[in-house]
Amino acid sequence: METAEIRRRWLSFFESRGHTVVPSAPLPFDDPNLLFVAAGMVPFVPYFVGQETPRWPRATSVQKCVRTPDLDEVGRTSRHGTFFQMNGNFSFGDYFKHGAISYAWELLTTSQREGGYGLDPERLWATVYEDDEEAISLWLELSEIPRERIVRRGKKDNYWHMGIPGPGGPCSEIFVDRGPEYGREGGPAVDEDRYMEVWNLVFMQYQLSAVRAKDDFDVAGPLPARNVDTGMGLERMASILQGVDNLYEIDEVFPVLDRAAELAGKTYGANPSHVAAQSHPDDVRLRVVADHVRTCLMLVGDGVTPSNEGRGYVLRRMLRRAVRSMVLLGVDEPTMPQLLPVSMERMSRSYPELRTDFDRISQVVYGEEEAFRRTLASGTTILDTAVDRIKARPQAPQRLSGEQAFTLHDTYGFPIDLTLEMAAEQGVEVDEAGFRRLMAEQRDRAKADARAKKTAHGDTHAYRRVADAIGHDVEFTGYDEVVSEGRVAGIIRDGETVEMAGAGDEIELVLDRTPFYAEGGGQLADGGLVELANGAVIDVRDVQRPITGLIVHRARVVSGEVTPGVLAHAKVDIERRRSISRAHTATHMVHKAIREAVGETATQAGSENAPGRFRFDFNAQHAVPATVLRDVEAKVNALLLEDLPVHAEIMSQQQAHDIGAMALFGEKYGSRVRVVSVGDWARELCGGTHAQRSGQLGVVKLLGESSIGSGVRRVEALVGGDAYSFLAREAAIVGQLAELVKARPEELPERISGMLGRLKDAEKQIAAVRQAQVLGAAPGLVATARDIGGVTFVSHDAGHDVSADDLRALVLEVRHRLGNDRPVLVSMAAVSKGRPLAIVATNERAREAGVKAGAFVRTAARRLGGGGGGKDDIAQGGGSEPGQVSAALGAVEDQLRARSS
Ligand code: ATP
Ligand code: MG
Numbered sequence: 001m002e003t004a005e006i007r008r009r010w011l012s013f014f015e016s017r018g019h020t021v022v023p024s025a026p027l028p029f030d031d032p033n034l035l036f037v038a039a040g041m042v043p044f045v046p047y048f049v050g051q052e053t054p055r056w057p058r059a060t061s062v063q064k065c066v067r068t069p070d071l072d073e074v075g076r077t078s079r080h081g082t083f084f085q086m087n088g089n090f091s092f093g094d095y096f097k098h099g100a101i102s103y104a105w106e107l108l109t110t111s112q113r114e115g116g117y118g119l120d121p122e123r124l125w126a127t128v129y130e131d132d133e134e135a136i137s138l139w140l141e142l143s144e145i146p147r148e149r150i151v152r153r154g155k156k157d158n159y160w161h162m163g164i165p166g167p168g169g170p171c172s173e174i175f176v177d178r179g180p181e182y183g184r185e186g187g188p189a190v191d192e193d194r195y196m197e198v199w200n201l202v203f204m205q206y207q208l209s210a211v212r213a214k215d216d217f218d219v220a221g222p223l224p225a226r227n228v229d230t231g232m233g234l235e236r237m238a239s240i241l242q243g244v245d246n247l248y249e250i251d252e253v254f255p256v257l258d259r260a261a262e263l264a265g266k267t268y269g270a271n272p273s274h275v276a277a278q279s280h281p282d283d284v285r286l287r288v289v290a291d292h293v294r295t296c297l298m299l300v301g302d303g304v305t306p307s308n309e310g311r312g313y314v315l316r317r318m319l320r321r322a323v324r325s326m327v328l329l330g331v332d333e334p335t336m337p338q339l340l341p342v343s344m345e346r347m348s349r350s351y352p353e354l355r356t357d358f359d360r361i362s363q364v365v366y367g368e369e370e371a372f373r374r375t376l377a378s379g380t381t382i383l384d385t386a387v388d389r390i391k392a393r394p395q396a397p398q399r400l401s402g403e404q405a406f407t408l409h410d411t412y413g414f415p416i417d418l419t420l421e422m423a424a425e426q427g428v429e430v431d432e433a434g435f436r437r438l439m440a441e442q443r444d445r446a447k448a449d450a451r452a453k454k455t456a457h458g459d460t461h462a463y464r465r466v467a468d469a470i471g472h473d474v475e476f477t478g479y480d481e482v483v484s485e486g487r488v489a490g491i492i493r494d495g496e497t498v499e500m501a502g503a504g505d506e507i508e509l510v511l512d513r514t515p516f517y518a519e520g521g522g523q524l525a526d527g528g529l530v531e532l533a534n535g536a537v538i539d540v541r542d543v544q545r546p547i548t549g550l551i552v553h554r555a556r557v558v559s560g561e562v563t564p565g566v567l568a569h570a571k572v573d574i575e576r577r578r579s580i581s582r583a584h585t586a587t588h589m590v591h592k593a594i595r596e597a598v599g600e601t602a603t604q605a606g607s608e609n610a611p612g613r614f615r616f617d618f619n620a621q622h623a624v625p626a627t628v629l630r631d632v633e634a635k636v637n638a639l640l641l642e643d644l645p646v647h648a649e650i651m652s653q654q655q656a657h658d659i660g661a662m663a664l665f666g667e668k669y670g671s672r673v674r675v676v677s678v679g680d681w682a683r684e685l686c687g688g689t690h691a692q693r694s695g696q697l698g699v700v701k702l703l704g705e706s707s708i709g710s711g712v713r714r715v716e717a718l719v720g721g722d723a724y725s726f727l728a729r730e731a732a733i734v735g736q737l738a739e740l741v742k743a744r745p746e747e748l749p750e751r752i753s754g755m756l757g758r759l760k761d762a763e764k765q766i767a768a769v770r771q772a773q774v775l776g777a778a779p780g781l782v783a784t785a786r787d788i789g790g791v792t793f794v795s796h797d798a799g800h801d802v803s804a805d806d807l808r809a810l811v812l813e814v815r816h817r818l819g820n821d822r823p824v825l826v827s828m829a830a831v832s833k834g835r836p837l838a839i840v841a842t843n844e845r846a847r848e849a850g851v852k853a854g855a856f857v858r859t860a861a862r863r864l865g866g867g868g869g870g871k872d873d874i875a876q877g878g879g880s881e882p883g884q885v886s887a888a889l890g891a892v893e894d895q896l897r898a899r900s901s
Helices: 003-015 042-048 068-073 097-109 133-142 234-241 254-264 281-301 310-328 336-347 358-392 402-412 416-425 432-453 461-470 574-598 626-641 653-658 721-740 745-775 778-783 804-818 844-848 853-863 882-900
Strands: 058-066 083-092 124-129 150-153 159-161 166-177 195-213 216-233 483-493 506-511 528-532 537-544 552-559 567-572 604-610 613-619 646-652 672-678 682-685 700-709 712-719 786-788 791-800 824-832 835-842 867-870 874-878
Touching: 003 058, 003 083, 003 097, 003 234, 042 058, 042 083, 042 216, 058 281, 068 310, 083 097, 083 234, 083 281, 097 133, 097 166, 097 195, 097 216, 124 133, 133 150, 133 166, 159 195, 166 216, 195 234, 216 234, 254 281, 254 310, 254 336, 254 867, 281 310, 281 336, 281 358, 310 336, 310 358, 310 416, 336 358, 358 402, 358 416, 402 416, 402 432, 416 432, 461 483, 506 537, 567 574, 574 604, 574 613, 574 626, 574 672, 574 682, 574 700, 574 712, 626 700, 646 653, 653 672, 700 721, 712 721, 721 745, 745 804, 778 791, 778 804, 786 882, 791 804, 791 882, 804 824, 804 835, 804 874, 824 844, 824 853, 824 882, 835 853, 835 882, 853 867, 853 874, 853 882
Parallel strands: 124 150, 791 824
Antiparallel strands: 058 083, 083 216, 124 166, 159 166, 166 195, 195 216, 483 506, 483 567, 506 552, 528 537, 528 567, 537 552, 604 613, 613 712, 646 672, 672 682, 700 712, 786 791, 824 835, 835 874, 867 874
16 A cells, blocks of 8 residues: 555544544744654644643644654664654544544554555554553453553553653553564564554643653643544554565655665665664665655755754755765765655655755755765865875874874764775774764763753753742843843753852853843844853853743853852843844834735744844745835835834733734734734734834845745845845945946846857857767777677777767767667767766667666676666766776676677
8 A cells, every 4th residue: 555545544534533634744843942843743732731722622644753863773673764754643632542542443454445554453462551451451342452462561661741741641552563574472572673663642641740751750640631642653554554674665765765776786685584683784775865865855845954053964964874875885976866856756746845846955955965075075085195194104003093083074074984984995994992982072062062952842950940949930121121130040050050150161041030032933042241240241142941931041151250149230232132123123024015915825934033134934835926025125115214113012812913913823822912013014923122113224135035845935134234235245246247248237137148148159069069079980980880699789988088978979879870770789988077987878679689778887887886877778877997997898798798698
């Protein structure tokens, strides 16, 4: 059964049982504490924790998920993907264990003919939380699973909570026994690859008052409304229903693996075992490639771009891992252009926006691969130099130091397995233990850093402690003033409260009142200084609200001692604040103007207000035409001149609604809300800071508009001095161009397009002349044709500096001249820009006789140290060893001879 069909059956099963179908949230969910959505329940968290009233009693979804902690499992187990889809059904105070278990049983075991998944009840196992007698008796009552296949497990495996006080409860998981070929007998406790978990049912039943660890928490009492959250791995179910060994072999993933194997000239699955852990290393690499290519596709599709931190870093790391795996598999050419489209073809069946957005997605991915290949090239040079130096001293140990390997990794992004392999090729060892030690040290530093950044979903005990000690919400004074007096209410260092911090310490400082704006609502945090009455000075770099009601200043103690209780004089960096506030006001104005221009559906989907610039994301299916953007910009700038007053008011939600303030979907508001108005024109619910009058914005310049994901567009813009500088720079460039081509600015477009046209014509002529030269060799080559076993054969080394296009033209010309009366095989090789390439072509008669170009070109490419492929009539390959060109041509000839003998 195709994955798309499993998904369709899921949704229609639950829809017909009263569940509202909710579309998948984007992977980078609107929560700064989460890298990516990692489970189907994430978008529903506000309902489960009681922050919001559920919109429906029952819901179902197929949620896109990415789990970075599973990265190292990929390819080594049969059941972990970095990207996967979680099918879920949810009950918000509606049905409970009885409903959840009977639905699961019904869907799993109803025959395929009748719309179910048709699993054999004999293969199913269930686990339950150790003392959940209710779940055990329901399984016995509602399913055919006998008592011996119902296994009790402890808190670590079968108890769910969010790591913080809140809802919690027992789980029950359903496993499928895939048979003795997949591992040892004995149930899920013995072998989780043979007994594969497919579906987890979570019963939220209790209120937890304290959570110290996964298996260490206090239960306060039963929840008033009990909820159900379930997750079934779509890929895992597909691997079972498609009868394949693992989730890299299902219909949505395997085509990429297959193409990668073809490019690398490898045979996947050479080892007959079904157990993933026993696979050949090449198979593991191919699975990593297939998994990561798909994850990259989905991440970039949802607007993530490669970078050196956060979400972008995860993407970068996976893309590099995929490229590196291909390199280790022996493919040196860029591979994403071969693999990404294959993944898109498959995934767009469920996510059609991947096809419409593919131009953007592929640009991001291909660009990143190119950049990484350059990194690899420079890392290779560094490595070679280091190796040469080692070899120059033959009496010293022939070994690359841990530091060298670490620098290669850290500075040049050069992966250790590549360093090991390449050093080994040159007969040099690597101090791998030293490298690992340095990596571990770096990881510890990163962990300490992450601890400092951890918030609501992580370890919050220190924050709670400080918040409890203050006894009230930290007062934010920054709407009215940029300098405030307060007191040091708490100091946190490395995730723990401390009683003292000194010069040089990185701390999180809590004041009982502060003018510093904490990052939120798309507005970046304030910076500035805090001076204490005892003379200490603290430099504030970031401000966050890790838990409700608490504002923490991430800061470095410049001088003096910080102790609790001391009087504090907090001063916001006014320039930065003003500049951010101008950007925020501009965002509201652009938002309003865009809605006026393209319709009310263009609601905000995220924004970032930074000093002098902002970006604004909104929902729209199509690009906003350039003319409309120009109108939006003109309208906003006209309203700046009107110098509209900007003011904020606190009112009830109802009042806000009545005066037409825009509330943003997905944001959470209490009953009193703050409404910011620009004149009486743009009105929005907003907790941010703003300019006082629109005139203070000076100029707003939109830089452009682009797609960042399915149905989401992004406008980027500059405000104030930054907008002016931009315009001034553009004007200067136009001036230079005008002088260069001796034209007036308004004549530039015509003048330059004329020049480009002439240039293109000239290039065409040059190409034609060059090709004529190359093709001139054709008659002579036809004369060299020989007969090998009934096939007319031409073999030719075209030498250096022949482009792939020209070589291909020559091959086709010779084939054409040889006609179609007899089978023809033309084989040529050349070195283009230092890299060898081979092209083989056959005519129709040859193909009828079973002589196919692809098979021959692979032989040649192997000799050249690479891979290749193509169609039966013409195929191309390349490698990395220019010295092997004649050997490669010889190999093709041998293969042809072998065929006839
Ligand atoms: P495992 O122990 O096998 O890693 P899990 O306990 O982490 O699974 P849950 O968090 O309960 O899994 O997620 C619910 C369901 O999502 C699982 O039953 C499984 O079917 C699926 N799932 C979880 N992680 C992955 C993954 N990395 N790749 C594919 N499917 C997954
Ligand atoms: Mg897991």
